[in-house]
Amino acid sequence: MALLELKNVSTFYGNIHALKSISISVEEGEIVTLIGANGAGKTTTLMSICGITPVRSGEILLKGQNITKVSPNKIVQMGVSQVPEGRRIFPQLTVSENLDMGAFLRRDKEGIKRDMEEVFSIFPRLAERRNQLGGTLSGGEQQMLAISRALMANPHLLLLDEPSLGLAPLIVQSIFEIIQRINKERKTTILLVEQNANMALKIASKGYVLQNGVIKMADTAAHLLENEEVRKAYLGL
Amino acid sequence: MKSRSLLADIGKSFLIAIWFMVLLFPLMVMKVNVSKGVAQVQFRWNMLPLVGIAAFVLSLLWRFALEWNEKRGNDSRAGGPLAKLKALTSQYLGIAVVRKGALFILLAFALAYPFLFGMYHTNVMITAFIYIILALGLNIVVGLGGLLNLGYAAFFGVGAYTYGLLWKYVGHSFIAAGIDPGWLFWISLPLAGIIATLFGILLSLPVLRLRGDYLAIITLAFGEIFRMVMQNSGDITGGATGISLIPRPWLFNIKLTPQKAATYIYFIAIVLVLITIFVVRRIEDSKVGRALEAMREDEIACQAMGINLVRNKLITFALGAFWAGIAGVVMAAQTTYINPDSFTLWESIIILMAVVIGGTGSIPGAIGGAILLKLLPEYFRALAQYRMLIYGIAMILVIIFKPDGLIPRKRKQYTFKEKELAK
Numbered sequence: 001m002a003l004l005e006l007k008n009v010s011t012f013y014g015n016i017h018a019l020k021s022i023s024i025s026v027e028e029g030e031i032v033t034l035i036g037a038n039g040a041g042k043t044t045t046l047m048s049i050c051g052i053t054p055v056r057s058g059e060i061l062l063k064g065q066n067i068t069k070v071s072p073n074k075i076v077q078m079g080v081s082q083v084p085e086g087r088r089i090f091p092q093l094t095v096s097e098n099l100d101m102g103a104f105l106r107r108d109k110e111g112i113k114r115d116m117e118e119v120f121s122i123f124p125r126l127a128e129r130r131n132q133l134g135g136t137l138s139g140g141e142q143q144m145l146a147i148s149r150a151l152m153a154n155p156h157l158l159l160l161d162e163p164s165l166g167l168a169p170l171i172v173q174s175i176f177e178i179i180q181r182i183n184k185e186r187k188t189t190i191l192l193v194e195q196n197a198n199m200a201l202k203i204a205s206k207g208y209v210l211q212n213g214v215i216k217m218a219d220t221a222a223h224l225l226e227n228e229e230v231r232k233a234y235l236g237l
Numbered sequence: 238m239k240s241r242s243l244l245a246d247i248g249k250s251f252l253i254a255i256w257f258m259v260l261l262f263p264l265m266v267m268k269v270n271v272s273k274g275v276a277q278v279q280f281r282w283n284m285l286p287l288v289g290i291a292a293f294v295l296s297l298l299w300r301f302a303l304e305w306n307e308k309r310g311n312d313s314r315a316g317g318p319l320a321k322l323k324a325l326t327s328q329y330l331g332i333a334v335v336r337k338g339a340l341f342i343l344l345a346f347a348l349a350y351p352f353l354f355g356m357y358h359t360n361v362m363i364t365a366f367i368y369i370i371l372a373l374g375l376n377i378v379v380g381l382g383g384l385l386n387l388g389y390a391a392f393f394g395v396g397a398y399t400y401g402l403l404w405k406y407v408g409h410s411f412i413a414a415g416i417d418p419g420w421l422f423w424i425s426l427p428l429a430g431i432i433a434t435l436f437g438i439l440l441s442l443p444v445l446r447l448r449g450d451y452l453a454i455i456t457l458a459f460g461e462i463f464r465m466v467m468q469n470s471g472d473i474t475g476g477a478t479g480i481s482l483i484p485r486p487w488l489f490n491i492k493l494t495p496q497k498a499a500t501y502i503y504f505i506a507i508v509l510v511l512i513t514i515f516v517v518r519r520i521e522d523s524k525v526g527r528a529l530e531a532m533r534e535d536e537i538a539c540q541a542m543g544i545n546l547v548r549n550k551l552i553t554f555a556l557g558a559f560w561a562g563i564a565g566v567v568m569a570a571q572t573t574y575i576n577p578d579s580f581t582l583w584e585s586i587i588i589l590m591a592v593v594i595g596g597t598g599s600i601p602g603a604i605g606g607a608i609l610l611k612l613l614p615e616y617f618r619a620l621a622q623y624r625m626l627i628y629g630i631a632m633i634l635v636i637i638f639k640p641d642g643l644i645p646r647k648r649k650q651y652t653f654k655e656k657e658l659a660k
Contacts (some may be wrong), residue, residue, distance in 0.1 A: 011361050052540050076543025088538035090531050104524075105543045153543065 091135025102152030374560030383533025389461025396565020419487030433562025527542025596642025
């Protein structure tokens with residue numbers, strides 16, 4: 001059984017049909033990527049999974065359980081955690097406080113402490129700056145903080161929304177390496193939304209191509225990388 | 238930043254002076270006299286240079302002030318006399334003994350106050366205390382939760398009317414039964430808190446999805462609706478005439494003279510202020526407080542963290558309303574008379590100003606702001622007709638020169654200690 005399954009999900013913003021009956025499935029332990037141009041509906045897909053934008057029709061299943069109408073905070077409790085687009089860290093809170101907000105729903109103090117140490121070992125840069133205000137970090141550091149904050153919820157499924165947005169290529173490289181590491185070491189399943197299709201497909205096992213709210217292609221990442229159409233439209237080759 | 242030359246400043250001020258002379262010409266120079274049914278325009282030419290000079294001087298002063306402000310921002314902590322004084326006080330306040338001593342003296346003074354000064358001053362101080370409670374309550378909503386509430390006076394009114402209506406409808410049966418109606422005060426105090434909280438929740442339900450301007454407008458409307466309802470349901474609430482002869486709080490069946498009663502209410506108010514400060518501080522440091530702050534900063538991120546926004550907003554409004562309700566009861570007991578005019582939009586705005594001038598989110602700021610806005614007008618009654626003007630100018634000055642408020646917020650951050658690392 002797939003960890004996450006979207007069945008014919010349609011989402012609207014008012015009259016705008018943002019997602020047109022899309023179906024996605026994410027297996028336990030894999031990295032799945034969702035690529036597409038601006039306005040294709042990538043972020044909407046993540047927001048629908050999280051319950052932040054309501055789904056009009058279709059079903060979202062998490063471990064076989066229907067979560068379509070479940071409230072966002074319950075979904076986080078069920079082990080789905082999102083790194084929102086544009087990072088959205090809390091600028092007036094310190095790095096440690098930001099991380100603490102990530103563990104908002106958890107009550108096991110020991111576990112939180114352990115996870116915070118683990119996060120700091122993944123991102124030593126954050127450990128150096130743990131008393132600094134979130135807003136004073138650089139873009140790359142903020143992205144690290146956003147990912148760490150999501151990890152503090154101890155998720156089974158991590159939803160990443162454009163982690164490469166606005167970052168220098170070298171930093172993007174290291175962020176993607178860390179994403180892979182999180183997937184391998186923590187056994188966290190990852191759904192990665194990206195515009196940087198090349199990077200995303202290289203680390204993913206499976207990919208979906210989203211265009212104007214419709215799934216255009218679904219295949220293994222390797223096949224998509226070879227695909228003529230994808231190469232032309234998204235890889236610029 | 239390019240440096241402004243003095244000459245350019247003078248030139249600009251000169252232009253502004255001319256502009257003001259033109260602008261104020263019909264107001265300050267022309268005067269229409271009506272004598273024997275004939276209107277005659279009198280030109281007071283001597284006013285013209287006065288307007289010009291005043292505009293020139295003020296504009297030049299303003300320019301210097303702005304320049305000074307910029308410079309201050311550039312080399313802050315450079316150590317002017319003011320900065321040194323600040324450093325010195327904070328250094329001394331850092332010593333526990335000094336801080337405790339200062340607090341003790343302050344508290345002793347506050348306790349002795351009604352006996353040192355007359356009833357008038359005591360009553361003024363009670364009003365200030367009521368506003369401190371209000372400002373601290375609104376500080377939760379605006380400062381912590383970041384939700385702009387322009388109808389806060391309505392909750393204040395809910396508190397006052399809880400006591401007033403209870404007196405109006407239950408009071409006589411208390412008297413008939415031989416019980417001092419002053420008991421009603423002690424019953425109303427928690428009851429008003431609860432009812433105001435319910436009203437807070439009621440208001441927050443329709444505004445859950447709103448933020449910023451929309452929220453401000455809805456809360457403003459709510460405040461006005463409350464006032465209108467109180468004013469127009471005359472059969473129940475006494476309408477515009479209000480409710481009078483509200484009893485003073487019970488104190489072991491002792492008949493208190495107005496002077497003694499004021500002193501008594503003064504002490505009740507002090508205790509309530511201390512409780513408010515204590516509770517609000519605890520809220521700020523709690524998990525709920527942190528969630529409220531996170532909500533102020535980024536709602537979507539909050540949802541992604543699994544923070545329940547609906548519950549958060551309900552809590553914010555409910556907590557804010559609770560304190561307003563309490564303050565309302567004290568107010569009704571102090572003045573022994575309430576009517577809808579005490580709960581206008583203007584009241585909400587003054588409380589909001591106290592929070593903003595004092596420093597949004599800062600507890601000492603809210604206290605300072607409330608004292609400033611309530612005490613100064615009392616002691617400068619001669620300037621009463623210019624009150625709005627002065628408030629407006631004060632607001633502009635604070636926003637430009639001290640945008641974080643007079644006593645800006647120092648948030649408790651948890652800092653990383655070496656000891657933790659060693660573990």
